[in-house]
Amino acid sequence: MExxxxxxxxxxxxxxxxSINVYFGIHVLKREIIFIDIALAQIxxxxxxxxxxxxxxxxxxxxxxxHEGQPWFTFTFSFIFCALxxxxxxxxxxxxxxxxxxxxxxxxxxVATTAAVIILDKSAGGDVHxxxxxxxxxxxxGWHEVTILAIVISLVGAFHFxxxxxxxxxxxxxxxxxxxxxxxxxxxFLFYFSFGLVIVQAVSVGGILTVFAFxxxxxxxxxxxxxxxxxxxxxxxxxxxxVTILGLYFSWQLDxxxxxxxxxxxxxxLMLSLIFKKIFRKQISDN
Amino acid sequence: MLDNxxxxxxxxxxxxxxxxxxxxxxxHILSRGIIFIDIAVAQIxxxxxxxxxxxxxxxxxxxxxxxxxxxxxxxxSFFALTKFQKQKISQEAIIGIIYCLGLGLALLLVEKIPxxxxxxxxxxxxxxxxxxxxxVIYCALLFALIGIIHIYFRKxxxxxxxxxxxxxxxxxxxxxxxxxxxxxxxxxxxxxxxVPIAGIFLVFILLVAPTAAITLFTSxxxxxxxxxxxxxxxxxxxxxxxxxxxxxxxxxxxxxxxxISVFILAFVKLFRKQTxxx
Numbered sequence: 001m002e003x004x005x006x007x008x009x010x011x012x013x014x015x016x017x018x019s020i021n022v023y024f025g026i027h028v029l030k031r032e033i034i035f036i037d038i039a040l041a042q043i044x045x046x047x048x049x050x051x052x053x054x055x056x057x058x059x060x061x062x063x064x065x066x067h068e069g070q071p072w073f074t075f076t077f078s079f080i081f082c083a084l085x086x087x088x089x090x091x092x093x094x095x096x097x098x099x100x101x102x103x104x105x106x107x108x109x110x111v112a113t114t115a116a117v118i119i120l121d122k123s124a125g126g127d128v129h130x131x132x133x134x135x136x137x138x139x140x141x142g143w144h145e146v147t148i149l150a151i152v153i154s155l156v157g158a159f160h161f162x163x164x165x166x167x168x169x170x171x172x173x174x175x176x177x178x179x180x181x182x183x184x185x186x187x188x189f190l191f192y193f194s195f196g197l198v199i200v201q202a203v204s205v206g207g208i209l210t211v212f213a214f215x216x217x218x219x220x221x222x223x224x225x226x227x228x229x230x231x232x233x234x235x236x237x238x239x240x241x242x243v244t245i246l247g248l249y250f251s252w253q254l255d256x257x258x259x260x261x262x263x264x265x266x267x268x269x270l271m272l273s274l275i276f277k278k279i280f281r282k283q284i285s286d287n
Numbered sequence: 288m289l290d291n292x293x294x295x296x297x298x299x300x301x302x303x304x305x306x307x308x309x310x311x312x313x314x315h316i317l318s319r320g321i322i323f324i325d326i327a328v329a330q331i332x333x334x335x336x337x338x339x340x341x342x343x344x345x346x347x348x349x350x351x352x353x354x355x356x357x358x359x360x361x362x363x364s365f366f367a368l369t370k371f372q373k374q375k376i377s378q379e380a381i382i383g384i385i386y387c388l389g390l391g392l393a394l395l396l397v398e399k400i401p402x403x404x405x406x407x408x409x410x411x412x413x414x415x416x417x418x419x420x421x422x423v424i425y426c427a428l429l430f431a432l433i434g435i436i437h438i439y440f441r442k443x444x445x446x447x448x449x450x451x452x453x454x455x456x457x458x459x460x461x462x463x464x465x466x467x468x469x470x471x472x473x474x475x476x477x478x479x480x481x482v483p484i485a486g487i488f489l490v491f492i493l494l495v496a497p498t499a500a501i502t503l504f505t506s507x508x509x510x511x512x513x514x515x516x517x518x519x520x521x522x523x524x525x526x527x528x529x530x531x532x533x534x535x536x537x538x539x540x541x542x543x544x545x546x547i548s549v550f551i552l553a554f555v556k557l558f559r560k561q562t563x564x565x
Contacts, residue, residue: 029376034383035323092553098506102322102379103499104553110488111546114539121536209394213387220376220384256395263391267384 022236025219039109047081086192306519313498
């Protein structure tokens, strides 16, 4: 039962990630801003990089100071950048801006990544940083990270649960001129900001790619079978949980990295459900 | 200064060339709302390269390039042909899923290839500074050929891109599918060629930023083409100049310059209209 011991924390982390990502994934799919999480993660990372550089240059000027990490300083910067991005995205969703928000999200992603590259070029070890951010290492996550993740997710989750009607309405009417929500800009800002908080924590645990997969694939699968928010969330969560167990088990058996395996399994389930749906629908129309 | 000009002449020619072809495709991509298609295509091309290497072909050989093209064309044809089925999952979501699965597979294969993680970082960064005249001329010929195909089919492609907004297809489904296949295959070839030279981010920004900037102000196709070419070329040349003066890498300099300009223009547009109203 070595596997249970080893896989327990990663399993809990995956379930936490899936539970919140399925919910946000439905929002993101409905709004057609698929790549928002990659952009927010990268913008927050840029904040972290800038904080590190400022910290380093301060340390150089105060020579002889101890080399202790400054997680709160870095965190504050990521936090501020995340809020700024949320503000910009909620402002730019406007009738006067005639280009899809996804285009601006993409541009923000490209700028944030390359700006980090320019800054890291001046310091050292840039390549490694980018690669690490992409993959993450869910197998090596400890209780400490999982606890923080759980706290952030439950806070944001509670906030979204209390105001669920507003958020559902906002997203369901996202492409219409009148959303039927008062203070639309403010709620839009709160949506992006709370989403950003979750993404920053989630990416530091699971890596960009895993979080991205959890965000869009389960929500896509659920859209094939249901329309209601609650049933979509349950379908996505169920599929995600089963796939995670299978993925962790196989990655253990075959000794391969776990996140790619989970992602590929999710992809396979999506393909199967697409095919299943096609055959099923044909049978109905034949009858 | 003259030495620098000679040194920089190939990168400048290369980026003007890329700005030209990508500025054109960008207008179609933006009208269709499939912003991230090039990142997905580039990822699949990289996966194809890695599988070619795994099959034992030598690095930089023709066989590896063919393997990369084969993978890209299969995936992009699949994408073009499934487009007109009634589907609940949006195209951009399918693009995201393709990207995800491509990268996931690449990460699994990376460990089997010596020095494999290089390929993942290489696709991300690229380096237009080291482009040679031979590459530039080869690309120019290839892009000219693709340009001719697109001039020939210009009305059909425009019609299909516009139909994304008004909802009605201008041709029968079979015809549309054929045109779509031509469109996406030529696009795939351009991306497979451009990404190793310039890197994913420069290609992405040259594709999306100039057309996003001009589409803020006009929806006329002709004005959008000309505007995005001007913005793309000016941005690339200026970016290379800035990178030379401040001694930073060119690709990132161009990306930041063009990207930030789009946001400034978007805010100008947002607030100018508001002050006019009040």
